[in-house]
Amino acid sequence: MKFRYSNWASGMLKSNIAGFLTAAKEPGMLSLCPGVPFPAAYPTEKVVEITGSLIESNPEAIFPYGHPQGTLRCREAVAYRMKKRGADIKPENIVMTAGSQNACDMVMRMILDPGDTLIIEAPTFLGVLDSIKSWGLNLVEVPIDNDGIMTDVLREKLSQLHSEGIRPKAVYLMSNYHNPASIMLSTERRKELPGIAEEFDCYIIEDDAYSELQYDDVDQRAVKAYDTYDRVLYLGSFSKLVSPGFRVGWGVVPDELVDTWNICRPMFDVGSPQLNQEIVAELHRDNWLDGHIQKLIGGYRSRRDALLDALDEYMPDDVTWTKAHGGFYSWVTVPDNVDLDSLIKTALKNKVIYFTGNFFYLDNRHHNHLRLCYSRPDEDVIVEGVKRLAAALKEEMAK
Numbered sequence: 001m002k003f004r005y006s007n008w009a010s011g012m013l014k015s016n017i018a019g020f021l022t023a024a025k026e027p028g029m030l031s032l033c034p035g036v037p038f039p040a041a042y043p044t045e046k047v048v049e050i051t052g053s054l055i056e057s058n059p060e061a062i063f064p065y066g067h068p069q070g071t072l073r074c075r076e077a078v079a080y081r082m083k084k085r086g087a088d089i090k091p092e093n094i095v096m097t098a099g100s101q102n103a104c105d106m107v108m109r110m111i112l113d114p115g116d117t118l119i120i121e122a123p124t125f126l127g128v129l130d131s132i133k134s135w136g137l138n139l140v141e142v143p144i145d146n147d148g149i150m151t152d153v154l155r156e157k158l159s160q161l162h163s164e165g166i167r168p169k170a171v172y173l174m175s176n177y178h179n180p181a182s183i184m185l186s187t188e189r190r191k192e193l194p195g196i197a198e199e200f201d202c203y204i205i206e207d208d209a210y211s212e213l214q215y216d217d218v219d220q221r222a223v224k225a226y227d228t229y230d231r232v233l234y235l236g237s238f239s240k241l242v243s244p245g246f247r248v249g250w251g252v253v254p255d256e257l258v259d260t261w262n263i264c265r266p267m268f269d270v271g272s273p274q275l276n277q278e279i280v281a282e283l284h285r286d287n288w289l290d291g292h293i294q295k296l297i298g299g300y301r302s303r304r305d306a307l308l309d310a311l312d313e314y315m316p317d318d319v320t321w322t323k324a325h326g327g328f329y330s331w332v333t334v335p336d337n338v339d340l341d342s343l344i345k346t347a348l349k350n351k352v353i354y355f356t357g358n359f360f361y362l363d364n365r366h367h368n369h370l371r372l373c374y375s376r377p378d379e380d381v382i383v384e385g386v387k388r389l390a391a392a393l394k395e396e397m398a399k
């Protein structure tokens with residue numbers, strides 16, 4: 001019997017990711033694929049230390065069904081984090097979620113219907129792209145450059161769509177340490193975006209999952225910090241600051257969405273685990289998490305440097321890459337005539353795996369990019385991975 005899948009699940013089965021993640025687990029394979037923290041990044045001892053007393057001292061905050069917006073202590077902790085990102089946000093406007101993917105899903109569910117138009121960046125985060133591809137949306141790509149989403153093209157696209165009677169509901173974008181492109185929105189564009197949303201009566205969905213993992217002196221203030229129109233729906237996450245397995249993320253929503261959220265969220269998945277939120281809140285006591293983030297930055301910065309140095313040393317001429325100021329990735333551009341399907345086969349033969357760039361575009365078409373992730377492997381493994389990839393590239397470029 002053939003299982004009768006929904007369009008959504010069928011769409012998901014067409015995604016290439018599963019095959020890549022299986023290949024990454026083969027013995028001897030060096031993986032520059034998944035965006036996950038290095039093992040020593042987890043606050044293991046601190047979590048062991050605080051969890052028992054947290055449960056004993058206030059079981060009522062943990063065991064019953066919770067408020068749809070999440071625990072107040074965790075929302076206060078998020079307000080503190082938002083201040084570090086330049087935005088003064090009240091806990092009343094914060095909604096706790098099971099990671100920022102869940103926040104994104106909820107926010108999109110609340111504003112988008114089949115047939116609606118959503119603007120996305122090209123390239124964009126494949127976790128969101130894959131999950132919404134089969135929703136029946138009209139997805140419109142706007143390119144990015146080194147300064148993030150190209151606001152002049154965005155404006156033109158919005159004007160053109162409006163002239164055709166199409167009114168996009170939202171623009172989904174990343175402001176900091178873009179996944180996959182590892183670029184930052186310029187300050188000028190951050191300031192400009194809320195005004196564009198106001199002019200064209202749409203929302204900006206700002207995905208800022210890597211914020212605070214900043215290795216150089218750059219402006220990482222959220223677009224939300226410049227949002228005088230209440231047009232920015234902000235998505236944040238503790239996945240990279242604490243642990244992805246905790247599933248603690250958040251959204252910042254305008255006053256008028258809060259009551260609707262509190263009605264809608266329980267109907268979706270009842271709510272997010274309270275123990276994890278309370279642990280995250282407790283990690284903020286005496287600013288412990290701020291010190292921990294500084295240690296994370298040290299670990300990621302040295303991995304980033306190892307990757308960039310190895311790319312400099314081993315990559316053939318005509319290959320370029322973005323230099324991450326934070327986050328987990330570098331976006332490599334190879335010459336147009338390199339066949340990406342053939343390259344990945346050669347790379348797998350050399351026992352190194354990365355994500356092929358076309359996954360991050362709407363139509364999966366051929367693009368001359370690779371996403372390399374340096375967050376998990378140790379520095380020597382990163383260098384070896386780049387060496388193997390460079391050898392594969394040289395072999396392909398010689399064909």
Ligand SMILES: Cc1ncc(COP(=O)(O)O)c(C=O)c1O
Nearest residue numbers: 099100101125179209237239249
């Ligand atoms: C840009 C971006 N947004 C959202 C997420 C999802 O994060 P979370 O674990 O908070 O759901 C990721 C995860 O890698 C990401 O890269």
